[in-house]
Amino acid sequence: xxxDNASTTKLDEDLIDELKNLNEEFFYNPGGLYSKSRNVKxxxxxxxxxxxxxxxGESSDNFVFTGSATEGNNLAIMGVLRKNFTKMLFxxxxxxxVYNTALELKNRxxxxxxxxxxxxxxxxxxxxxxxxxxxxxxxxxxxxxxxTGAINDICSLVEIAKxxxxxxxxxxxxxxxxxxxxxxxxxxxxxxxxISAHKxxxxxxxxxxxxxxxxxxxPIIFGGGQESGLRSGxxxxxxxxxxxxxxxxAKNDLLKxxxxxxxxKLKFIEKLSSTSLKYSLHSYDDNSPYIVSVxxxxxxxxxxxxxxxxxxIYIGNGSACSSKNSGNRILQNMGVPKDGVExxxxxxxxxxxxxxxxxxxxxxxSLCVGDYLSKAR
Ligand code: PLP
Numbered sequence: 001x002x003x004d005n006a007s008t009t010k011l012d013e014d015l016i017d018e019l020k021n022l023n024e025e026f027f028y029n030p031g032g033l034y035s036k037s038r039n040v041k042x043x044x045x046x047x048x049x050x051x052x053x054x055x056x057g058e059s060s061d062n063f064v065f066t067g068s069a070t071e072g073n074n075l076a077i078m079g080v081l082r083k084n085f086t087k088m089l090f091x092x093x094x095x096x097x098v099y100n101t102a103l104e105l106k107n108r109x110x111x112x113x114x115x116x117x118x119x120x121x122x123x124x125x126x127x128x129x130x131x132x133x134x135x136x137x138x139x140x141x142x143x144x145x146x147x148t149g150a151i152n153d154i155c156s157l158v159e160i161a162k163x164x165x166x167x168x169x170x171x172x173x174x175x176x177x178x179x180x181x182x183x184x185x186x187x188x189x190x191x192x193x194x195i196s197a198h199k200x201x202x203x204x205x206x207x208x209x210x211x212x213x214x215x216x217x218x219p220i221i222f223g224g225g226q227e228s229g230l231r232s233g234x235x236x237x238x239x240x241x242x243x244x245x246x247x248x249x250a251k252n253d254l255l256k257x258x259x260x261x262x263x264x265k266l267k268f269i270e271k272l273s274s275t276s277l278k279y280s281l282h283s284y285d286d287n288s289p290y291i292v293s294v295x296x297x298x299x300x301x302x303x304x305x306x307x308x309x310x311x312x313i314y315i316g317n318g319s320a321c322s323s324k325n326s327g328n329r330i331l332q333n334m335g336v337p338k339d340g341v342e343x344x345x346x347x348x349x350x351x352x353x354x355x356x357x358x359x360x361x362x363x364x365x366s367l368c369v370g371d372y373l374s375k376a377r
Contacts, residue, residue, distance in 0.1 A: 067233070080217055092115060093121060140173070142174075146175065149290060200247070206236055261353075264349045291347070295344045301317040313364055315348075
């Protein structure tokens with residue numbers, strides 16, 4: 001049973017046939033001058049248009065296909081960076097692909113400040129208002145936390161930021177948001193927004209960055225000038241086409257999937273509370289239903305994870321990219337005690353999970369925690 005869907009999801013089965021078809025007719029390099037290549041190039045532009053539309057962007061906006069959301073986040077930050085930047089703001093809750101890029105900039109001498117999180121895992125509004133001064137050039141705040149599922153009110157944060165400095169560039173990492181909660185980049189008011197295909201049942205190794213018209217971005221990868229010069233490298237057309245399909249599907253199925261996942265989260269919490277287990281939840285009612293962060297008193301996460309693994313139940317303990325410490329940074333910043341941080345498990349659902357699986361998960365957790373505590377005595 002797979003409950004680590006925030007780390008990745010399984011490609012939708014029907015798209016495997018689609019990949020086979022694409023491999024026949026559309027394997028050509030889109031950079032070629034012959035008709036077969038031009039066809040692929042045209043398809044890429046259609047896919048780009050479709051994604052911009054699903055995101056709620058304008059036809060004059062851009063969407064750059066990248067090799068991952070990690071690359072998309074790097075492109076947003078490093079591509080917009082200017083030598084004369086006075087101040088850049090990031091939240092303490094960011095995924096390592098944003099947080100470590102911010103740390104790198106700090107090491108290079110840029111004025112980088114981090115906004116703390118409140119106890120529910122959202123950016124602390126007072127801290128944001130204090131740090132959001134007129135000299136801030138760039139802000140990056142994620143939409144939904146990959147650790148806790150906390151949802152930042154990006155629309156209000158953009159409003160505050162642009163109210164202080166109308167020229168500030170606002171980027172948001174929407175990897176755990178798109179397809180899971182309502183996303184409309186125009187309503188949010190963001191200048192850039194990152195998404196990833198493999199979190200919404202697409203292929204791994206393909207992501208992208210939405211860029212509002214007028215944002216002046218420079219490439220961070222140089223070469224043949226693909227993607228209007230913003231991301232050189234032969235386009236991953238098969239990945240791109242499947243990406244546009246899953247983006248559209250995620251939008252169409254948003255309500256259906258989120259109703260199912262809400263039920264799964266509810267069942268999980270309900271059943272957990274009916275056991276004698278002592279635990280703390282670090283996810284709240286208004287969070288994304290897709291992610292539940294929980295720790296069991298006096299239990300180390302790694303041991304529990306291994307015990308569940310022995311029962312063929314696979315769950316996460318935070319960001320898969322750096323499972324060692326990014327969850328710690330975030331939970332610590334929320335004020336979770338050391339014990340809770342060390343015992344933190346991340347359970348993340350998908351449209352493929354069932355209520356029966358959730359019941360088995362809680363039963364197994366009860367046994368594992370009981371076993372753990374009896375051995376620790
Ligand atoms: N941002 C968030 C919030 C994520 O959860 C992840 C993946 O875990 C990423 C960025 C990176 O995505 P990718 O695996 O496409 O690089």
